[in-house]
Amino acid sequence: MARILPEPTPETQHFWDGARNGELLLQRNKATGEAYFPPRPFCPKTGSRDVEVFKASGRATLYSYVINHRPRPDMGTEPHSIAVVQLEEGPRMMTNIVGCPQTPEALVLDMPLEVVFEKVSDTISLPLFQPAKG
Amino acid sequence: MKQNSVAVVGAAETTKMGKIPDVSVIGLHADAALNAMKDAGLNPSDIDGVACAGISPVELAHYLGITPTYADGTSVGGCSFMLHVRHAAAAINEGLCKTVLITHGESGRSRVGAAGWGRAPSSLMGQFEMPFGVTSPPTMFTIPVLRYMKTYGVTEEDLATVAVVQREWAAKNPRSSFKDPISVDDVLNSPMIAWPFRMLMCCLVTDGGGALILTSADRAKDFPSKPVYVLGTGESVETPMVSQMEDFTSSKAFRVSGKKAFDEAGIKHSDVDHLMIYDAFAHLPLYGLEDLGFVKPGEAKDFVRERNTAIGGKLPMNTNGGGLSYMHSGMYGMYALQESVRQMRGIAPAQVEGAKISVCHGVGGMFAASGTVIFSNEK
Numbered sequence: 001m002a003r004i005l006p007e008p009t010p011e012t013q014h015f016w017d018g019a020r021n022g023e024l025l026l027q028r029n030k031a032t033g034e035a036y037f038p039p040r041p042f043c044p045k046t047g048s049r050d051v052e053v054f055k056a057s058g059r060a061t062l063y064s065y066v067i068n069h070r071p072r073p074d075m076g077t078e079p080h081s082i083a084v085v086q087l088e089e090g091p092r093m094m095t096n097i098v099g100c101p102q103t104p105e106a107l108v109l110d111m112p113l114e115v116v117f118e119k120v121s122d123t124i125s126l127p128l129f130q131p132a133k134g
Numbered sequence: 135m136k137q138n139s140v141a142v143v144g145a146a147e148t149t150k151m152g153k154i155p156d157v158s159v160i161g162l163h164a165d166a167a168l169n170a171m172k173d174a175g176l177n178p179s180d181i182d183g184v185a186c187a188g189i190s191p192v193e194l195a196h197y198l199g200i201t202p203t204y205a206d207g208t209s210v211g212g213c214s215f216m217l218h219v220r221h222a223a224a225a226i227n228e229g230l231c232k233t234v235l236i237t238h239g240e241s242g243r244s245r246v247g248a249a250g251w252g253r254a255p256s257s258l259m260g261q262f263e264m265p266f267g268v269t270s271p272p273t274m275f276t277i278p279v280l281r282y283m284k285t286y287g288v289t290e291e292d293l294a295t296v297a298v299v300q301r302e303w304a305a306k307n308p309r310s311s312f313k314d315p316i317s318v319d320d321v322l323n324s325p326m327i328a329w330p331f332r333m334l335m336c337c338l339v340t341d342g343g344g345a346l347i348l349t350s351a352d353r354a355k356d357f358p359s360k361p362v363y364v365l366g367t368g369e370s371v372e373t374p375m376v377s378q379m380e381d382f383t384s385s386k387a388f389r390v391s392g393k394k395a396f397d398e399a400g401i402k403h404s405d406v407d408h409l410m411i412y413d414a415f416a417h418l419p420l421y422g423l424e425d426l427g428f429v430k431p432g433e434a435k436d437f438v439r440e441r442n443t444a445i446g447g448k449l450p451m452n453t454n455g456g457g458l459s460y461m462h463s464g465m466y467g468m469y470a471l472q473e474s475v476r477q478m479r480g481i482a483p484a485q486v487e488g489a490k491i492s493v494c495h496g497v498g499g500m501f502a503a504s505g506t507v508i509f510s511n512e513k
Contacts, residue, residue, distance in 0.1 A: 003265070004255070004264050004265060005255065005265060006255055006256075006260060006261035006262070006264070006265050007254075007256040007260065007261065008256070009256050009261075012258075012261055016261075037262075037378075038258050038262045038375070038378070063281060063382070064277055064278050064279070064280045064281035064382055065277065065280060066273055066276050066277055066279075066280075066328040066329060066330070066331065067328065067329035068267060068269070068273045068328045069326045069327060069328060069329065070269070070272075070327060070328070071267060072267050072268075072269045074267075075267040079326075079329075080267060082266050082267055082268055082273055082277065082328075083266075084277055084278075084382075092377060092378070093262065093377060094262060094263045094266050094268075094277075094375075094377035095266055096266050096267065104329060104330075109280060109281065109284050120265075124265075126265050126266070
């Protein structure tokens with residue numbers, strides 16, 4: 001079964017273009033410097049439209065997660081993590097943790113992570129996270 | 135709203151509960167509505183306000199033959215009915231209508247005449263949550279919990295204890311889906327759904343419905359049942375994406391809604407005799423006890439383990455057995471409201487003797503929304 005994919009909108013297209021190019025793009029308020037996610041053409045704190053897109057470091061920590069033992073048909077048959085990571089720049093985002101066993105022992109809260117991109121179609125690459133190598 | 139200005143004068147659940155393969159969604163709404171009208175001694179022509187979630191109030195009004203001057207289709211998930219009560223109170227006080235019917239019906243298990251659910255792949259959830267394999271609530275509502283557990287030292291046993299205590303209440307309720315006693319070990323040995331959540335920490339999936347009828351307090355004494363007054367109400371919403379909750383250890387919507395309701399009601403926590411906290415999953419009563427201010431952050435696990443919310447405890451909670459053991463059709467809030475009304479009327483299967491104030495707190499979506507209604511049986 002084909003994986004359920006996101007459908008970009010004009011307000012989010014830059015994020016998915018970045019992901020396809022292997023870059024995690026966030027936005028920030030130009031006046032305050034505060035980063036936010038998910039994408040929108042204004043700062044959710046102040047309502048200011050004076051915002052810019054920037055490339056995030058890709059560094060994060062594991063904030064919370066579940067291990068789904070009843071995977072959706074398009075996600076395979078093995079239990080897998082559904083996680084929220086804390087990005088170094090401040091925002092949090094949902095993702096999957098890859099490159100390690102999908103067990104409570106291997107998935108420890110606050111462990112350092114780094115982004116990797118999984119190409120799932122010609123236009124979409126998903127930002128996933130793996131244990132930091134550095 | 136003005137304290138005690140509006141009252142519940144009709145309340146009923148569907149004739150059957152649990153597995154109802156021979157009734158469609160709109161049929162469940164109608165069955166509950168007719169039962170509530172019978173309870174109040176009213177006919178459809180006596181109703182001039184309608185509210186429902188899941189189906190449109192247009193469908194409801196036409197199906198029942200009601201010509202309303204007030205219609206509320208607020209649909210923010212399982213606590214929609216708490217918001218309907220709040221909005222109905224305001225509408226009645228403002229003179230928009232006199233008598234409001236609020237209905238819920240859901241073929242959660244049998245899926246007769248039920249709409250599918252899914253999210254547009256272009257929505258923010260569709261773009262930034264669905265691609266990572268979230269399915270239904272067991273993989274979304276549960277996402278914040280490991281952070282909560284780490285922050286406050288909450289264990290899997292603590293989560294299991296919530297389910298165990300609620301099963302004890304369910305055993306006293308003839309209409310409960312599950313009545314057999316369970317132990318913490320039973321919960322921890324039940325099938326893994328989404329770690330750390332086991333099957334017995336997750337709600338049931340059933341068919342059913344319920345309805346409420348509200349009118350002004352000065353008319354309420356003319357109805358057959360003991361009036362149940364609306365003392366205070368609150369509501370709020372936070373985010374459609376659980377991953378974007380501001381604080382994974384506390385719901386902002388819970389805090390805002392709860393404080394508003396307590397402020398309106400003008401009561402202290404020690405005044406509360408009976409409590410309902412929407413329990414789609416075992417962690418929700420823990421978040422609710424803390425976010426409503428009954429205990430300090432991190433203390434709910436001890437409060438439940440020390441049996442304060444159990445039979446004979448000082449704060450009886452989820453006395454119908456809750457979504458974990460009584461019933462859960464998908465939008466459980468209506469059943470929590472029904473149990474609060476029964477307790478205030480003095481007719482609950484597990485009646486809290488002498489209860490005068492009941493707090494009923496609901497959640498919608500995955501910590502997306504919240505509604506709180508505080509009832510009293512004294513004016």
